[in-house]
Amino acid sequence: MTRRRQLIQATVILLATWFLGNSSALAVPVPRSSPSAPPPGATTGTLCIPRERDALLAVKASFTDRGNYLSSWRGEDDCCQWAGVECSNRTGHVIALQINGYTATDNPFARGAIGGNISSSLLILRHLRYLDLSWNDFGGKPIPEFIGGLKSLTDLVLTSSNQLVGPIPTLPPSLAYLDLSGNNLSGVLPSDIGAPALAILMLFNNSFSGTIPCSLFELQQLEFLDLSDNKLNGTLPNCRGAPRTSNLTMLNLNTNNLSGEFPSFLQRCKELKFLDLAYNNFSGSIPTWIRSKLPDLALLRLRSNMFSGGIPDELTRMKGLQYLDIASNNISGKIPISVGNLIAMAHTPDEQGALYKIVTFGLMSLYRWTNAYDDSLSVVTKGQQLEYTTGIAYMVNIDLSCNRLTGQIPEEIGSLAALKSLNLSWNHFSGIIPQTIGELQAVESFDLSHNELSGEIPTGLADLTSLAHLNLSYNNLTGAIPSGNQLRALDDQASIYIGNPGLCGPPVSRNCSEDLSSTIPHGRDFPKFMAQQQCVNVLL
Secondary structure (H helix, E strand, O other): OOHHHHHHHOOOOOOHHHHHOOOOOEEOOOOOOOOOOOOOOEEOOOOOOHHHHHHHHHHHHHEEEOOOOOOOOOOOOOHHHOOOEEEEOOOOOEEEEEOOOOOOOOOOOOOOOEEEOOOHHHHHOOOOOEEEOOOOEOOOOEOOHHHHHOOOOOEEEOOOOOOOEEOOOOOOOOOOEEEOOOOEEEEEOOOOOOOOOOOEEEOOOOEEEEOOOHHHHOOOOOOEEEOOOOEEEEEOOOOOOOOOOOOOOEEEOOOOEEEEOOOHHHHHOOOOOEEEOOOOEEEEEOOOOHHHHOOOOOEEEOOOOEEEEOOOHHHHHOOOOOEEEOOOOEEEEOOOHHHHHOHHHHOOOOOOOOOOEEEEOOOOOOEEEEOOOOOOOOEEOOOOOOOOOOOEEEOOEEEOOOOEEEEOOOHHHHHOOOOOEEEOOOOEEEEOOOHHHHHOOOOOEEEOOOOEEEEOOOHHHHHOOOOOEEEOOOOEEEEEOOOOHHHHOOOOHHHHHOOOOEEEOOOOOOOOOOOOOOOOOOOOOOOHHHHHHHHHHHHO
């Protein structure tokens, strides 16, 4: 397994406060959990080269080591035995340095174990392929220009809490993995990034501005690109020099000021599995080519844009789609009855092994998406505010809230047996709640509030044993509220049914023996300006 694959597949507890303060969904390759596990081609049995040992001591001298992490870096000792240092088992050359603040302390939430300056003595390490200085504190300093002189470097990780400033300097031409996320880098993205072999580029949570240059989409080997949570603007380029077919697997552009229609260049990205354009100013319709051109798409997140038109039938026929979020747009029309053809949402993990899983750490809404197979990808999402405390869960989600959808909720939606979260709130749905809702045995969060639904609440809702959150408020529902242990166990029960004066029985105060004929349901009797504000608040 390559070091880059180890980086992507590793599990790490992420700092909750940093991510939970960010409403975006992030794709985050994370560092290896331990610096002591040598990569292929490395060993602890080879004596290091004296000149390189002296260079490492000069690097140490430029650091402030608050956690005493570099205490093993001493005098005439074998530097191949030092913490965070890995050498080639053939030549003894230093090939990897992992001096990150995450592994430098026993506290996984500590930052800034290493500070000071990044020394140009690194240039003496001519065979260095991997450099990880993440989760440290080099605050207020730019990325050193000499980084471009590390000619053998393939992996550079300077992510999280370093607070590096300024633009991206010239990069080593051999670089394939670059993570500069979570800093204060600014300026425009370079028109020529200078690393033609880049496969993974993570620049999220910085202050980059201007437009996205064609050069990024012309990188032949690019698989993962995350530019989310910046200040990028303008339309996405349709680059003539881009490869006819792209290797792009993940594209995350959320939380910027990007505009224009749904990016047409994505038609070349047949390998795309994760697409997040949320929190921008994109407009126009969701294209009908999305199914044929993006056949492997698993996550589609378009929330908080200005998309309009209907939900294309092709979107609801995507066999691999398991996370669909188009909330807070201007989408209108009906939900296609073909929604039952979302195969990945219709089969439980036992029936279908290709679902993406979430490895959880007991932190609310902090998820790691990972495929069941050898290739994996991390995605952190604020999502539906569900709390998974341990173990592995499968994130299967539909969020169509805060749009202008009409008509009835199709009964075919009940066939999506793997669905964990369904949010259809703040629309104009009418008619009855289909009885098939009771077949969503995996659902944990279910929100139909602020619609124009009528009739009785299906008794099957009481049989949803996984249900943890339910909201049916502000509709025109009538009749007795179903009884059942699961419904009674839900928090704040009265608010679940508020705004439905035709309902009776516990937990509401109205007795079902009373004459309800004089009751006038008011459903969406909610001031428009308050409704708009509520939709905004729901998404924050």
